[in-house]
Amino acid sequence: MDQATKGELGTFKSHAGTSGRPARYLERGNFMAKKETALIVGAGQGLSASLARLFAAEGMNIAIAARNTGKLSDLCNETGAKSYTCDAVDAVQVDTLFAAVTADICEPDIVVYNASNRARGPVQDLDPEAVRTAIEISCFGGFLVAQAAAKQMIARNSGTILLTGASASVKGYPNSSSFAMGKFGLRGLAQSLARELQPQNIHVAHFVIDGGVLQGPGDSRASERGEDAMLLPDEIARDYLHVHRQHRSSWTWEIELRPWVEKF
Amino acid sequence: MDQATKGELGTFKSHAGTSGRPARYLERGNFMAKKETALIVGAGQGLSASLARLFAAEGMNIAIAARNTGKLSDLCNETGAKSYTCDAVDAVQVDTLFAAVTADICEPDIVVYNASNRARGPVQDLDPEAVRTAIEISCFGGFLVAQAAAKQMIARNSGTILLTGASASVKGYPNSSSFAMGKFGLRGLAQSLARELQPQNIHVAHFVIDGGVLQGPGDSRASERGEDAMLLPDEIARDYLHVHRQHRSSWTWEIELRPWVEKF
Amino acid sequence: MDQATKGELGTFKSHAGTSGRPARYLERGNFMAKKETALIVGAGQGLSASLARLFAAEGMNIAIAARNTGKLSDLCNETGAKSYTCDAVDAVQVDTLFAAVTADICEPDIVVYNASNRARGPVQDLDPEAVRTAIEISCFGGFLVAQAAAKQMIARNSGTILLTGASASVKGYPNSSSFAMGKFGLRGLAQSLARELQPQNIHVAHFVIDGGVLQGPGDSRASERGEDAMLLPDEIARDYLHVHRQHRSSWTWEIELRPWVEKF
């Protein structure tokens, strides 16, 4: 698709001038409007599933990628998503993923990195290889996915990259050094890329999810912690969508979210 | 309206349980649904006007308060708002304002503090009384308004208090010490009250507006700084509304907003 | 004293070039070296007394200022300090203080602001006037003292201004909104002035004292909290001195200090 065509279709966050609402809003009802495509990397039962459902309900095409896609068939049936097997810390697999999504659906307009990993325990007990893996999954995989997304988005001059953080992104907890490294590192990536890509009309944002995310009706932590102590992933997903739809005249690069009884 | 009645109508951010969307969304179509009331303190041509317009468009009753209400008649006509004269650094006037809004319309569901003041210049040139006034308007007035709002909201067990910050809320710029004190102080208020009132179902949030806000078509800074260098207040207002409507399972206490060509 | 003379005496943080240690160190043994003068505002039994003792032991002249100087006679006898009565939120009294110290001793080389105040309790119970006073003492008084110091130091092209913060400077605690405003505000002042005055060879720094400071042998909190749960003010004072003596090639504007069993 050439530039002129894209312009006619009203790409997102386009150069519509400062005088009005972004083109994507004006053209929402337009039957010619290009359907958005979302790629969610690191899919599971919690936030990734809620994102897939909300984005699908908003009319987007959905691609979901995970190391194991076996458990994703129900979600794919429900949302019309296509699933992809991908180890996000392998640059070749990430490139293959983007090529496949682009061939099967479209270049993604919105890319979410939602994978993380940690080695728990006091520093003296941690296995170095487990720590290396934790940093790679939480941080380096985010880089590879963001880089592949940025390559497409820079050429298009539009797009959104959303990275999922945690309490550990802004506070280094004891006995959690591997998670602190991975999550601080991912936040550094987000801030660097937000500064770097904002002038190229690409919106990079980071979400500090400060609390436990309800993993479905069977989540035993909900009864232990009491009502209102956990984040509902459907509600978190609304913030991801909101940030994606922010106009370029009023962008955020970070939002902290927590349930109302969370200490912070 | 007594507590029981309010409960039946589904007040905002109510105890609806963790299993679904907040009551206020479910009942939006309900003809019995209580209409929300917004009070905006510190009204001007920029953000306050955009907030009044957006909140009115969303069906809210609007009250706007300022030291000088002379310029507000067009906005009142456009949005159906009632205007009130109030010096926000005077505790008696703030109490009178809340009593009047409550009598005229309703206890406000959402209160925005949007006033600020500064004495510009190098520290050695500043007039101490001008600095004292700047701190009072930017920070102490926010306290008085938040306190009056909290008194009503604690009794009701619901409500939203939104405080407007600036770049100076998180970075102390040279030759801007009075603004740094006022805006850092207001952010301290916001964070303290967010922690204090969250368990009482009151949502306190702070907005770091990191850049110049377009003050209307005649704003000469827009042509000087170039397209996309200023925040559009209509777009900022969307974020205030979004935060107000966050579910209590997924709240933020702060969002930074900037235009896409702002250095940060 | 004219500029040339000051240069010969080796003023502090002078333009000694990048090739060596600052002049003040080289000339410490010089019998002509000017004796430093420290002014400590907000004197009490804890940190202010420790600062007076350490600075006196380092050979400085000491001036201490407080609203009530009645309790300061022992400290004056011990350290050779002169005491001054001053209400730091009154601009005239602050100017008078600096004039008196300058006449009695010398323009101060190092000025410490150590006063603070708070109104405790949930927001709905706070007396607005008590909150106004708290903000003025914690923050506006710091401005007045820093301004008076800066006027002298800018003319001299040297000097150090040290502002005492607390946990509340960086975290807004519930039921502590007045302290959050005052202490966040003071930190904003510190950061603004650090940026503004650094190019004029004036070192502004802020100390986040994150924990209880032992107020002397009779402090009942020490036995309640257990050994090592409180900051020893003599040890805090060492950090103030260290920061004062940092070379201008390697300055900090902020240090957080806490005892080893403090949660943070």
Next chain:
Amino acid sequence: MDQATKGELGTFKSHAGTSGRPARYLERGNFMAKKETALIVGAGQGLSASLARLFAAEGMNIAIAARNTGKLSDLCNETGAKSYTCDAVDAVQVDTLFAAVTADICEPDIVVYNASNRARGPVQDLDPEAVRTAIEISCFGGFLVAQAAAKQMIARNSGTILLTGASASVKGYPNSSSFAMGKFGLRGLAQSLARELQPQNIHVAHFVIDGGVLQGPGDSRASERGEDAMLLPDEIARDYLHVHRQHRSSWTWEIELRPWVEKF
């Protein structure tokens, strides 16, 4: 030397009670006092050399480790340091290093991690393997060294671990995503370990070196940037020493340092 003997000699940051200065100060003049040992990992011409010189001048034994030790012979001659070849991202080599230093000299009392690496350029141009290496050297290597240090220090119940950060530790710059990840990650490690090890009497601290460090008389940046635009490494080293000697009643986990003409 067994534990009992070490206790008698007054190890550093010992349980001396809250009533006085730490044992290490009182016993400085004691001819039996154990000589401290410092291990500096990531040695070069700038900060590492200054640390070696200052620590040696303070009477410490010095061990320096680098991937290439060829250039270190002059520094070893000057400071009496022993040099060790070590690739800090290899867990086996790090363990070997600590075993060798312990056998040759003593368990180190103070361990500094000073290595970092970056892949420069816009995100779309970066080689993924170079980014992976940059994260490993800046962050994972710091973990391995801190872990090896912690294992010894936990058993001894004393010790200091100092990690060197940069501007990029707290601000993600454009075209510098690899450095942002590595340095944010190292800061996360520092904060996590500070919280975790503080109750075990181990002092972990992080230094945000916000500016260019003069690399010796031949450093061409000094003339380009002007006098006072660069940090003198000898002055930075004084802060490392100061933090090491902080009493456990008044510890910091982080200091930012910058030259007086640095923008921040």
